[in-house]
Amino acid sequence: MTFSRRDLLATGLAAGTLPLVGSSPAFAQAAPTFTPEKGASLRVLRWAPFVKGDEDSFIANSKKFTEATGVDVRIDKESWEDIRPKAATAATAGSGPDIMMVWFDDPFQYPDKLLDVTDLATYLGGKYGGWYPGLEGYGKRGNQFIALPLAAIANAICYRQSMVEAAGFKEFPRDTKAFLELAKALKAKSKPMGFPHGKAVGDGNNYAHWIVWSHGGKMVDDSGKVVINSPETIAALKYARELYQQFIPGTESWLDINNNRAFLAGDISVTANGVSLYYSAKNDPKMADLAKDIKTVQLPIGPVGKGVELHQTTELVAFKHTKFPNAVKAYLQFMYEKPQMESWITASSAYCCPALKSYIDNPVWTSDPNHAAYKTASETLRPNGYSGPLGPGSAAAMADYIMVDMVAEAATGQRSPEDAVKRAEQRATRAYRNT
Known part of the structure; x- marks a missing residue:
């Protein structure tokens, strides 16, 4: 009207x-x-x-x-x-x-x-x-x-059902341990996973925060004190390193569009994305078979025992x-x-x-x-400043891609998990101190 x-x-x-x-x-x-x-x-x-x-x-x-x-x-x-x-x-x-x-x-x-x-x-x-x-x-x-909050652009696992089944899995894994086993099996079938390790505002942040949070790591505590250098974070980075070795090569340079392209081209079988990835296939008559093969599910649960997603x-x-x-x-x-x-x-x-x-x-x-x-994203999302208050410090840390860089450095072997977390700790301390 x-x-x-x-x-x-x-x-x-x-x-x-x-x-x-x-x-x-x-x-x-x-x-x-x-x-x-x-x-x-x-x-x-x-x-x-x-x-x-x-x-x-x-x-x-x-x-x-x-x-x-x-x-x-x-x-x-x-x-x-x-x-x-x-x-x-x-x-x-x-x-x-x-x-x-x-x-x-x-x-x-x-x-x-x-x-x-x-x-x-x-x-x-x-x-x-x-x-x-x-x-x-x-x-x-x-x-x-x-500001007026507008929306959560939900992030979920998008996968090819046929490829997951071909890798020997009747259902998609719901925990990080089985998720790693699926990654190994998919690599053996020449249709690996792929998640962005570049400075991808959406997919890179969602993936990096999930890796760390699912293992119990966090940037700051409730008071805003930087606590990223913890055994839980190091365990998360070791997991990220092992998982990355099962990925398609080149994810260290991926931005938000790259995993979409690789998935739709058939180069990878699993990634995390918005529902837009599914609709890119569904709305293209040439991808009708691919669209029918796509399924979505929330990210696997890690040692913390519950879903922890940024969105x-x-x-x-x-x-x-x-x-x-x-x-x-x-x-x-x-x-x-x-x-x-x-x-x-x-x-x-x-x-x-x-x-x-x-x-x-x-x-x-x-x-x-x-x-x-995707429906529950607004209800369940965990703010990026977890578990401290949102403010100039959390905003500076996010804008500087501290979490994304730390996970990428450790996953790709550019730095050891211990060195990657020390660098992240220094950067986060500076971000929270200067704001």
Whole structure:
């Protein structure tokens, strides 16, 4: 449904405070009112999509906002790896996009440069079942929201059922010990596993954090003290070294796109990815047989005895340098309201797990068996700063790829596990001390 400015006047609501279609809560709850400035226009910078429906729906919803308010919205996109430096540059320079999609706890690198969105976040949380705690933490500093959590881009094992069976496994292993045995068997069949060891924002971070956490290692303790140099971390790195030797060669240079390409080309049989990998095959008639062979499952459980997964998280931040703060908030509110958010989640085909609890009831999560491994990401994710508080220290450590580098160095044999963890300890100590 498209709202005209006449519609807005007829409802008695200011532009940007749009009613829900077929739902009374919009009128029953006190919604904030954001009247866009005269002549306002917005520039939004987002990450390049891996699921076309995500981008198409996001653009369509933005056009609906323009039609309803007269505020022109320009949407640009950058590669995943370029989003972080682009956001940091905009914050430092005080110019650039009004709104950006960013990663993990990046907002904590420049909190004083961001628009306070507490009023909007409080309203949305109250209306849509509350924020999932893990995602809320990425947007909230103390009692203030410096970003609006948007989604968890869930990460799960994607595997070729036929190849796993050919390796002698009727079911996919659920623990790290059997997972290693599967890796050895798959290498013997010339269809090895492959996980990124390069500076891959999503897949590299998810894999590295899972390796360390599954064995009981962590970057910092509850107080934020660096404790990465531990027997548990060293055990994790020794495991990573043994696992890497079963991988396809070259994973040390892989970014987020490389494991996708290798899997779809048939060069590897197992990796971890978003559901986008499955849809890349499913939506290509030439890959129909491959799509039927793809199954998904959550990452194996290690010595800690429970699932510990990072998952890619993304937030929307608004910069203080914007000339149109009311238009910014009106746009954000519109994009999070039910008609727009539900359509975006549906079009994203289980790629984006919502930050607001009410949206997890979307039928998309049960529309395909391969979606099940991704549905719980927002509920179960472990923040990258585990087990300490999120803040400038955790953001600096993540931005510097400390965990990713440590695992890669040990796995590839560039450093011994002991030396890799000592270097990570030094870098992490510096990151937490200087912030």
